[in-house]
Amino acid sequence: MTLDLLADWLRRFAAIIDENKTYLTELDSAIGDADHGANMARGTAAVVTHLDEATTIDGLLKKAGMTLVSTVGGTSGPLYGTLLMKMGMATGSVVELEPDQFGKALRAGLEGLIARGKTELEDKTMVDALSPAIDAYDAALADGADLWDAVDAAQQAAAAGRDATTPMVARKGRASYLGERSAGHCDPGATSSAYLFDALADVIGT
Structure with missing residues (x-):
């Protein structure tokens, strides 16, 4: 996992977000503020403008964050x-x-996100895609998988986690205000989180 590869990951993530911003906003219009796609597209486009400035991985990720x-x-x-x-x-x-080491960084990021959002699995949030993806990545490495196979496992787990949010009743965020009416809609945050692993698979596979 090189600095250049991680920069390419964030570039690809921005591209996927831009390609799917209308879809993300459609998802968010059903259970949120109808702005997730536009907001994420704006933010990730801004991230791309700074990627060439980084000289270390921590600098790259901190600036992007x-x-x-x-x-x-x-x-x-x-x-x-x-x-x-x-x-x-x-x-x-x-x-x-x-x-x-990349897996440990992903885990640290997830733990920080959970602490800030005070959310957990099955709250119908981005955690429902991120957590199983990182678990799958770590499990694959522990079983002797190479980087590509571990990323592939993470991508599949993220997609499954995203899809699993559809029947859930939201317990966090704006969607939780809808109560039972939030069921039947895929969570936009989980959807954009799954794109993180689609982007990673794209750059690792090239």
Whole structure:
């Protein structure tokens, strides 16, 4: 996992968000403020403008996180920003990570996000995609998988976690105000979180 590869990951994530911003907003219009797609597209586009400035992985991730906090509205900005900033704090000033070190950074990011959002599995949030994805990544590595297979496992788990939010009743965020009416709608945060692992699979597979 090199500095350049992680920069490409965030570029690809921004591209996928931009390609799907209308869909994300449609999802959010059903159970939220109808702005998730536009907000995430604005924030990730801003992140891309700073990627070439980074000389270390922690610098890259921290700057990306701070940019998301300052440019993405609602709760998504602070949560995605915390994810990336905590990842950066876990990596140190290096230019390359071993697969297990990247997994530890992902775990640190998830724990930071959970602490900030005070959310857990089955609350119908981005955690429902992120947590199983990171678990699957770690489990694959523990079983002897290489980086590509671990990322592939994470991508599949993120997609499954995203899809599992559809029947859930939201317990956090704006969607929780709807109570039972939030069931039957895929969570937009979980959807954009799954795109993180789609983007990772795209750049690792090339």
